[in-house]
Amino acid sequence: MTSRREHRHARRPGRLRDRLGRTALAALVGAAVVLPVSAAASPNVPAPAGAxxxxxxxxxxxxxxxRANMAEAIRMAEAAGRAGRAQRLRxxxxxxxxRLLAFDGxxxxxxxxxxxxxxGADRIAVLVPGSDTTLDTYERFRAGAVALQERLRTEHPASAVVAWLGYDTPGTVSPAVLTAGRADDAARGLEALITQLGTVARPGARLTLLCHSYGSVVCARTVTGPAVTDVALYGSPGTGAENAGELPTGARVWAGRGATDWIAGVPHVRLGGVGFGTDPVAPEFGARIFPAGGGGHSDYLKPGTVSLASLARIVLGGAP
Structure with a gap:
């Protein structure tokens, strides 16, 4: 029989890990408050309201x-001396x-x-971005969408990709990136997109949500409906759910992380609404794990990577 003293010693490593996790999370919160580098801090750029x-x-x-709205946004940006924004829009x-389903400059x-x-597509991937993605940094997000579409087209011509920058993404170092506040609002917008695709896409098309970094927190709060067959979380800090069964979807849930992704060092704890809990690639979360190769946090959709090949196969309904 194990003594009480032995039980106490056995519990100490776990308690130590919990304390270290709390300490690290507190340090992240402190850094976020002291060094706010947020997408929302970008200067207000004039443009017409979205159509x-x-x-x-x-x-x-x-x-x-x-397209007409964007042309006017370019004119207004130039008139306001925002040459950089005008150039990016051009x-x-x-x-x-x-081909923009939505635009607001x-x-x-x-x-x-x-x-x-x-x-004409019967397989559609919707990319959901993570932190620090704005109209001024959109090109890097767009490059991933282009790479994925090119990969899909070689294997299944009847495919399409939707790059969805439909919410105020938090800054990588900001208080907002540690809570689900932005994700709760974004999930409603993502649900609206899923509904919209049902009216403009091919009837019966299968949808896959590909959710990067903080975007995985958004997807974890999105009620997907039957059109979404797969949800892939990658570079994820956690979702706020203890396991995949808690997500509001009947889709297959996948998770992957590159071998050199710094997100692996983020504490997977949740304290008072701060942090996102269980690591999605941990066995206890219960997601299907896909090969993500050796890439870093921004490498998942780069041409030629293991992760891009895996995500393409998920979109096409196969197993990576």
Whole structure:
């Protein structure tokens, strides 16, 4: 029989880990307060309000109205001396070919861009970005969407990718990145996109949510409905749920992390609404683990990577 003293000694490593986790989390909170580097801190950039559409407006109607809106946003940015924003918007609409389901150039910006043919696609990936993604940093997010679409097209031409910058992402070092406040608001917007895709995409198309970093917190709060067959969490700090069964989805839940992703060092604890709890790649979370290779936090959708190949296979309904 084990003595009480032995039980106390056996519990000490776990208590030590808990204390270290609390200490590290407190340090992160302190750094966030002292060094606020937030996307929301970007200067307010003038632009027209985003276009408003009837519920069943076609994709073509949305694309045309949002291109016109972006042209006006470029004009207003130039008039206000915001040459950098104007230049980035021109790059986004090079040749007048951008296909935007939504666009709002005010402040940090919103953009929902389509790659591939929504009307003909039976497999659609929706990319949900993490922290520090704004209209001014959108190009790096967009590059991942392009790389994924090119990979999908080689294996399954009837596929499309939607890059969804539909919320105010928190700064990587900010108080907001440690709580679910931004994610709760964003989840409602993501749910609206899923509904919208049901009206503009091919009937019966399978949707996959690909959720990076803080975007995995957003996806963990999104009620997906039956159209979403898979949810992939990568570079995730946690979701706020103890296990995959708590997520509001009937989809298959996947998780992966690159071998050199710094997010592995974030404490997986949750104290008073701060932090996100169980590590999604831990066995106790219960997600299906996909190979993510040796990449870092920003490498998951880079061409030629193991992680990109895995995520493409998930979108196409297979096993990585």
């Amino acid at each position: 408003v559409f009837a519920e069943h407006a076609s994709a073509a109607e949305r694309f045309a109205a949002n 790059a986004l609409d090079a040749g007048g070919s951008a 005010r402040g940090t910006g919103r953009v929902v861009e389509v790659f591939g043919d929504l009307a």
